[in-house]
Amino acid sequence: MIAQYEPKPDVMARREQILAGLRLLLPPTGVIGEALRLKPYETDGLAAYRQPPLAVALPETTEQVAAVMAFCHAEGVRVVPRGAGTSLSGGALPMADSVVLGLMRMNNILDINYADRFAVVQAGVTNIGITQAVAERNFFYAPDPSSQLACMIGGNVMMNSGGAHCLRYGVTANNLLGLKIVTVQGEIIEIGGAHCDAAGYDWLGLLTGSEGQLALVTEVTVRILRSPEGQRAMLAAFDGIEVAGRCVDAIISSGIIPVALEFMDRPCIHACEAFAHAGYPMDAEAMLIIEVEGSVAEQDDLLGRIKEICRKFDPISLKVSESVEESLAIWKGRKGAFGAVGRISPDYLCMDGTIPTSQLAFVLRRIAEMSAACGLAVANVFHAGDGNLHPLIMFDANDAASFHAAETFGADILRLCVEVGGCLTGEHGVGVEKRDLMGVQFTEIELDQQRRVKSAFDPDWLLNPSKVFPLKLPAMADLPA
Amino acid sequence: MSENLVAADAEAPDTEAPATEAGLAARIRSAFESGEPLAVCGHGSKAVMLRPVQAAHTVSTRHLSGVSLYSPSELILSAGAGTKVCEIEAILAAQGQHLIAEPPDFSALYGTGGAPTVGGMVAANLAGSRRVAWGATRDHVMGLRAVAGNGEVLRAGGRVLKNVTGLDICKLLTGSHGTLAVLSEVTLKVLPAPERRATLAIVGLDPVRGVAALAAALGSPYAVSGAAYLPAEAAARMPMLAWLGGSVTLARIEDFAPSVVYRTDRLRGELASFGAGEVLDDGATRALWSAIGNVAPLALEPSGDAPEQAVWRVSVRPSAGPAVAAALAAALGARWFMDWGGGLVWIAAPATSAAHAEVARVVAAAGGVWILMRAPDSLRVAVDVIPPEVTALARISRRVKAAFDPKGILNPGRMRAGM
Ligand SMILES: Cc1cc2nc3c(=O)[nH]c(=O)nc-3n(C[C@H](O)[C@H](O)[C@H](O)COP(=O)(O)OP(=O)(O)OC[C@H]3O[C@@H](n4cnc5c(N)ncnc54)[C@H](O)[C@@H]3O)c2cc1C
Numbered sequence: 066m067i068a069q070y071e072p073k074p075d076v077m078a079r080r081e082q083i084l085a086g087l088r089l090l091l092p093p094t095g096v097i098g099e100a101l102r103l104k105p106y107e108t109d110g111l112a113a114y115r116q117p118p119l120a121v122a123l124p125e126t127t128e129q130v131a132a133v134m135a136f137c138h139a140e141g142v143r144v145v146p147r148g149a150g151t152s153l154s155g156g157a158l159p160m161a162d163s164v165v166l167g168l169m170r171m172n173n174i175l176d177i178n179y180a181d182r183f184a185v186v187q188a189g190v191t192n193i194g195i196t197q198a199v200a201e202r203n204f205f206y207a208p209d210p211s212s213q214l215a216c217m218i219g220g221n222v223m224m225n226s227g228g229a230h231c232l233r234y235g236v237t238a239n240n241l242l243g244l245k246i247v248t249v250q251g252e253i254i255e256i257g258g259a260h261c262d263a264a265g266y267d268w269l270g271l272l273t274g275s276e277g278q279l280a281l282v283t284e285v286t287v288r289i290l291r292s293p294e295g296q297r298a299m300l301a302a303f304d305g306i307e308v309a310g311r312c313v314d315a316i317i318s319s320g321i322i323p324v325a326l327e328f329m330d331r332p333c334i335h336a337c338e339a340f341a342h343a344g345y346p347m348d349a350e351a352m353l354i355i356e357v358e359g360s361v362a363e364q365d366d367l368l369g370r371i372k373e374i375c376r377k378f379d380p381i382s383l384k385v386s387e388s389v390e391e392s393l394a395i396w397k398g399r400k401g402a403f404g405a406v407g408r409i410s411p412d413y414l415c416m417d418g419t420i421p422t423s424q425l426a427f428v429l430r431r432i433a434e435m436s437a438a439c440g441l442a443v444a445n446v447f448h449a450g451d452g453n454l455h456p457l458i459m460f461d462a463n464d465a466a467s468f469h470a471a472e473t474f475g476a477d478i479l480r481l482c483v484e485v486g487g488c489l490t491g492e493h494g495v496g497v498e499k500r501d502l503m504g505v506q507f508t509e510i511e512l513d514q515q516r517r518v519k520s521a522f523d524p525d526w527l528l529n530p531s532k533v534f535p536l537k538l539p540a541m542a543d544l545p546a
Numbered sequence: 547m548s549e550n551l552v553a554a555d556a557e558a559p560d561t562e563a564p565a566t567e568a569g570l571a572a573r574i575r576s577a578f579e580s581g582e583p584l585a586v587c588g589h590g591s592k593a594v595m596l597r598p599v600q601a602a603h604t605v606s607t608r609h610l611s612g613v614s615l616y617s618p619s620e621l622i623l624s625a626g627a628g629t630k631v632c633e634i635e636a637i638l639a640a641q642g643q644h645l646i647a648e649p650p651d652f653s654a655l656y657g658t659g660g661a662p663t664v665g666g667m668v669a670a671n672l673a674g675s676r677r678v679a680w681g682a683t684r685d686h687v688m689g690l691r692a693v694a695g696n697g698e699v700l701r702a703g704g705r706v707l708k709n710v711t712g713l714d715i716c717k718l719l720t721g722s723h724g725t726l727a728v729l730s731e732v733t734l735k736v737l738p739a740p741e742r743r744a745t746l747a748i749v750g751l752d753p754v755r756g757v758a759a760l761a762a763a764l765g766s767p768y769a770v771s772g773a774a775y776l777p778a779e780a781a782a783r784m785p786m787l788a789w790l791g792g793s794v795t796l797a798r799i800e801d802f803a804p805s806v807v808y809r810t811d812r813l814r815g816e817l818a819s820f821g822a823g824e825v826l827d828d829g830a831t832r833a834l835w836s837a838i839g840n841v842a843p844l845a846l847e848p849s850g851d852a853p854e855q856a857v858w859r860v861s862v863r864p865s866a867g868p869a870v871a872a873a874l875a876a877a878l879g880a881r882w883f884m885d886w887g888g889g890l891v892w893i894a895a896p897a898t899s900a901a902h903a904e905v906a907r908v909v910a911a912a913g914g915v916w917i918l919m920r921a922p923d924s925l926r927v928a929v930d931v932i933p934p935e936v937t938a939l940a941r942i943s944r945r946v947k948a949a950f951d952p953k954g955i956l957n958p959g960r961m962r963a964g965m
Contacts, residue, residue, distance in 0.1 A: 180761045181863045181889075203767075225710045236708065238717070239685045252938040259863035260889055262671065262682055263721070264915040264932035265961060266943060270684055270717025274710045294767045314619040320642055320738035363805050419706040422620050451707035452620070491708035499711075506711055510698050514949070515713045521945035533712065 067114050067155070067497050069531035072162035076142055080119055083142060087122050087164070090132040095170070097121040106165050109150040109157040110212070111498055113414075113462060118145065118159035125170045127245060127253055127283040134281060135251025137164055143527050144249075146277040148189065148220030151212045153415050154496025156224065156276050160531060168219045171283060174198050183242055183259050185286045188219025192226075195287060204289045207234035210492070211400045219282045225274030227492035229399065230356075232450040233324040234290070236492065238273040243286035246272065249523045259286060271518070276494050277529040279522040293358035296324065298395045299368055299385040301375045302349035306330060307426035309351035312378040313449045314422060316355070319374055321367060325356040326450035327399055330429070333406065333444040333457070340405040341398030344391070346382050353449065354399055356392075402446040403457065410442070410459030414471050418482030419491035422452040431481055432456055439474050441467070453491035454482070480505055495533045503535055561587070563606040563628075567691065567699065567730040573605055574728060574956075575697025583955045586724035588628055589660030591653050592670055596723060596931045598923050599960050607665050610730050613637055615705065622688065622705055624733040627665025634664055644739035647683045648674030650839035655857060655920055665729040671721030674839030675772035675798070678764065678886040680737075684720045689733035692719055694726070695951025705733050718946070724957045725965070726950035740800035744810045745772070745826040745834060747787070748795040748817065753777065753868035756795040757888035759820040761864060763797040764887045766816055768809040772798030772835050773887040775867075780843035780883040786830045795820070798835060843883045844894045855881075856897035856921035858905050862914030864888035873908045897921045902929050909933075932961060 076083070084098045097103060098120050107117040119142075124130045137144050143163040150157050159165050171187035174194070178184070179202055186195055192213040195206040209228035210216055216226070222244065227236040234240065243257030257269045272279055303309040313326060329337065329345075329352045338345040346352060353375075357367040372383055386392040398405070406413050420428050429445060436443045436458075447454040456478055460471035479489050479499065483506050489499045503512060516534055519526070564570040577584050583601040587593055589608050610626035613634065617623075618641045625634055631649055638644050649672040651662055668690070673682030689703035702715035719727055748759060756775040763770045774796045781787040781794045797817075799809045814823045826834060837843070844857060862870055867888030874880040880895035895901045902918065902925065909916045910933065918931040935943055947954070947965055959965065 178863075179765060180758075180865050182761075182764060183863070204765075225714070227708055231708070235681065235685060238714070239681050248938055248942075250938075254936060254939050256939075258913050258915075260861040260914050261677060261886060262673070262684075262861055262915075264861075264917050265935060266726075266946065267671070267684055267717045267721050268939070268942075270714055270720070273717070274714050278713070291765050291767050293769075317621065317738075318619040320741070322737060359805060360808065363808065366802065366804055419704075419708045421617070421622070421706055423617060448708070453706075453708040486704070487706045488704050488709045488711045490711050491706070492710055494710055495712065503712065506704075507701075511700055511702075512712075514694065514698070514700055515715065517949035518713055518715070518718070518946060521942055521949050 068536060069116070069160050070536060072160065073141065076119070076162040083140060084120050086136055086140065087120060087133065090136060091122060091124055091129055095123045095125065106147065106150070106159060106167070109152045109155060111153055111155040111158070111496065113468060114155050114158050114497060116159050116161060118163045118165045119161065121165045121167060123167045123170050127247065130166065130247045130281055130283050131251045131253050133164070133166060134247050134249060138250050138527060141525070141527070143530060145529050146223070146281055148217035149191070149215045151216045151220065152224065152496055153417070153493040154490065154498040156494050156496035156532060158497050166281065168217065168283070175284065178259070179204065181259055182289055183286050184289050185284060186218055187284055188282050189217050192216050192218060192221055199289050203292045205292050206287050206289055207240050208237045211403065218285045218287065222273055222282050222285055223275060223277050224492070224494045227448070227453065229325045229327055229448065232326055232448065233322060238270060240288045241269055241273060241285065242288055244269060244272060244282050245284035246280040246282055248280050249528050257286065276496065276533050278519050278533055279528070294360045295364065296356055296358040296392070297364045297368065297386050298354055298356040298392045299371070299383065300346065300395065301353045301355060301383050302346035302381040303351045303378060304349065304381055306351045306429045308378050309353060310425035312353065312375055313425070315374050315377065316371060317450060319370065321370060323355045323371070323450070324358050325354065326448070327354040328445070328447050328449035329402070330445040332442065333402060333446045336405040336409050336444060337398035337402050340401055340408060341394055343394040343398040344384070345398060349381050354395055399446070406444050406457045406459065412460050412462040414458045414460065414475050415493070416454065416456045416458065416475050416478050417490045417493040418479045418487055419451065419453045420482050420485050420487035422449070424485040425452065428454070428481060428485060432478055435474060435477055439470050441471055441474055452487065476502060497532055500533060501535055561604040561606050563609045565609045567610060567693070570605065570607070570610065570728060570730055571693045571697050571699050574693050574695065577603070577955050578696050578953055581953050581955065583958045586728050586957050588663030588666040591658045591660040591662045592656065592666055593658065594656050595670065595919060596960050597926050597963065599957050601958065605728065607728065607730065608663065614731065618643055621707060621736050622733060623736050624689070624705060624731060625664050626731055627663060627729040629664050630661040631664050631667055632661060638736055639739065642739055643736045646676065646680050646686050646735065646737050647672065648676040648839055649683060650674045650841065652840065654845060655841045664732055668720050668729060668732050669722065669724050675774060675835050675885050678773055678889070679769065679771040684717055686735040687716045687720050687732060688735050690716050690719055690729055691731040692727035692729045695953060695956045700727060703733065707735055723960050725961055726947065726956065728956065742803040742806040743798060743800045743828050743831040744806050745831045746797045746810055746813055746817070746823050747790060747826055748821040748823045749790045750792040751795050751820060752793070753871060755820065756793065757864060757868050757884070759795050759817055760797065760887040762817060763813060766813060768799060768813050769801065770797045770813070771800050772796065774838050775884040775888065776843055777883065779881065783843055783845065784834065784837060786826065786834050790824065796834070798831060838885060841892055844881060844892055854897045854922060855894045856901065856925060857919045858893040859917045859919045860891040860893060860905070860909050860914055862889060862891065862909065862912045866912040866914065867891050870908055870912050870914070874905060877904050897925050899925060899929055906933065930962070
């Protein structure tokens with residue numbers, strides 16, 4: 066079990082009063098207190114960690130969120146915000162004395178404006194839900210995490226989620242215009258709007274990726290984009306990891322930025338092919354999925370240039386998708402990669418470090434050596450253009466020693482990422498999972514600086530504590546009231 | 547321009563420019579200990595932006611200069627905060643790459659001589675016309691080193707393209723105008739520069755039709771990377787547009803050469819109902835958009851006895867641009883033009899507090915934000931140069947400021963009075 070701050074005894078003792086207080090603020094079905102019904106909320110996408118909360122609150126409006134926050138603030142109750150609970154870093158893991166504040170009932174699309182190219186949606190709208198709502202006019206919302214069928218825009222904002230196409234379109238932070246937030250005291254504030262760029266401090270930028278540490282998000286204004294005329298993927302297979310890495314460098318150095326540039330190693334290719342039947346090359350050590358967009362002629366031109374570059378690296382095969390179905394199958398394999406690995410191993414841990422792409426070959430070699438040393442298999446799938454790795458470490462959760470070994474292996478991979486000039490997490494967030502590794506990347510001075518920023522929003526550390534920062538009650542800086 | 551604006555041009559004699567980050571940290575530490583405020587600058591090219599800073603001493607980052615890392619295949623460049631933007635642009639151009647946000651150079655607008663530094667570009671979160679498709683500087687700052695107001699050296703972000711480790715202090719410091727920490731080094735994402743550019747120019751549309759055409763262009767699948775509208779008066783000031791004789795609605799496309807040819811043609815077809823459209827070539831396109839970014843269409847030559855002009859940068863939802871411009875033209879006789887598909891309105895009008903109040907009122911009613919970009923000191927001290935924040939946010943602002951700069955010694959008053 067992962068350590069969290071001690072539950073507050075006075076809060077635990079007042080459980081019934083707190084539930085009663087919440088029931089005054091929310092519709093009858095909006096408050097959950099029964100042990101059995103708390104169960105679905107005790108974990109998130111990092112299922113190795115579990116902790117039932119004190120209660121779950123499911124508001125339906127921003128005003129209800131504000132009322133719950135004001136109440137919890139007055140009562141000194143910790144709050145853990147939750148979207149769909151797909152966090153892979155334990156970001157939505159409850160604390161025993163916390164109220165889980167779930168945004169899933171706030172799932173309405175409030176406004177779509179094609180002329181000004183934005184949509185206003187509530188925090189509980191799913192990522193794919195936005196794109197579906199604007200697809201009839203050939204628009205889309207660009208960040209596309211593999212979990213997009215389930216994960217919610219509020220969670221995406223708080224994790225600054227990426228996706229397969231962020232090489233071209235950026236991550237969540239680059240696709241937002243405004244937020245409606247609720248402070249820990251229960252105040253409602255509009256940040257940004259339908260226009261670009263704040264005049265004062267960039268609150269939108271600071272809140273994005275803040276992992277529920279600073280405020281609740283109830284509404285999000287996102288940029289929507291016109292879909293390209295078309296897109297097409299190709300597969301390039303190589304008999305070595307290093308040569309595939311060099312090919313990635315060569316493509317980017319040539320001035321072409323494909324919309325997607327994804328990398329899979331042999332174990333991952335095999336796992337995904339078994340599930341997606343996408344025609345992945347089973348004899349390859351490494352495979353690239355490269356996608357371009359534009360008119361058919363533009364696609365041909367770009368794919369032609371890319372194929373020419375690939376040929377310099379002795380590919381085993383180069384295959385351009387011939388149809389929409391084939392492209393979909395290629396992406397089905399990639400987007401289902403985590404699930405596919407889940408089918409060949411009872412459990413897996415998904416790492417998320419980023420490295421400078423020049424270190425790719427070295428890091429993959431080191432990961433293979435570590436894997437051999439600790440006896441746990443690993444499959445690699447990642448965003449090659451930006452160096453965001455996703456080693457999937459396979460283990461058996463019923464075996465405590467196996468889980469422990471997997472955690473240690475994972476931590477070693479992340480240390481390696483930082484050592485070569487990268488970072489602990491490229492898109493999944495720190496959560497509880499990487500909290501205790503923060504000292505590998507940041508000095509204590511830097512962590513204290515970040516803690517002071519949290520304190521500026523949340524002076525009593527009621528919002529999602531035990532996450533992101535190594536456990537240490539912050540030396541309360543004397544910030545002005 | 548008035549005396550005091552020109553005066554800010556000359557480097558203050560008591561400006562200190564430490565040669566190292568450690569030297570900068572020591573200087574700030576001593577200011578922290580004595581509680582003496584510091585004005586912060588690079589080469590001072592934006593010294594007259596926002597509010598005047600009340601500080602006896604100025605610290606400059608101009609000697610923290612030089613590119614320390616450039617890896618074209620990783621799309622990453624790091625440089626000392628005092629490195630000139632033009633130097634970085636030259637280094638990138640040699641590898642066929644560029645700064646994504648197309649940072650403008652406001653030295654003509656401000657009448658200042660100093661070359662803009664990359665630290666200033668980040669501190670002011672600059673963005674040119676490409677903002678509308680590719681983001682502002684904030685979107686491409688991958689890492690920063692900075693010295694906080696207590697002299698502590700901080701690193702934020704890193705040197706990789708994807709990083710969500712901890713709070714995004716890069717975004718917070720970007721655009722904070724040196725009021726939280728003094729930047730010592732910045733790491734930017736860069737991209738390949740386009741092989742070719744072209745601009746479709748439609749002549750004679752009124753502002754509402756012009757913005758509708760730009761909305762159609764930006765809502766097309768042709769990756770339009772610049773979308774501006776110049777009324778006839780502004781277009782007449784631009785040598786590359788004057789011959790068109792009328793207002794111009796401009797859409798830029800940048801990409802590989804065959805794509806530019808194809809997309810420009812398609813776009814012209816798609817916008818045919820707005821007018822025939824002329825296509826400007828690569829060279830004209832470069833000159834044109836650089837001038838638009840640098841606010842040349844408002845260029846304010848010293849003009850004898852005419853009342854001094856102030857300049858506001860207004861950001862609204864694009865479709866609101868024409869109404870904001872029309873209201874301010876009617877009320878103040880403002881001159882203006884629009885970029886970002888109508889979402890960025892540059893306004894020039896008499897530098898009076900009444901005019902300022904009118905700009906603030908009209909823009910707030912349209913749901914947008916404004917920055918008083920240029921005005922005499924007397925106006926800049928007298929008014930809010932950016933919109934005030936609601937009470938709850940103002941409290942958070944003060945606390946965040948104190949979290950970085952506990953004694954309030956860095957650029958006091960630059961963004962807001964008393965902060
Ligand atoms: C199979 C699978 C594939 C994935 N693929 C990707 C991928 O490709 N790219 C990627 O980036 N991520 C990926 N993820 C991770 C995850 O889906 C993202 O982090 C996602 O954004 C989380 O959204 P959520 O709604 O599930 O949020 P949750 O998991 O419920 O919460 C995430 C964090 O945000 C906080 N939070 C949630 N909503 C709010 C709110 N409204 N206000 C304040 N705080 C809030 C929570 O407290 C928590 O800290 C994947 C996960 C899975 C399981």
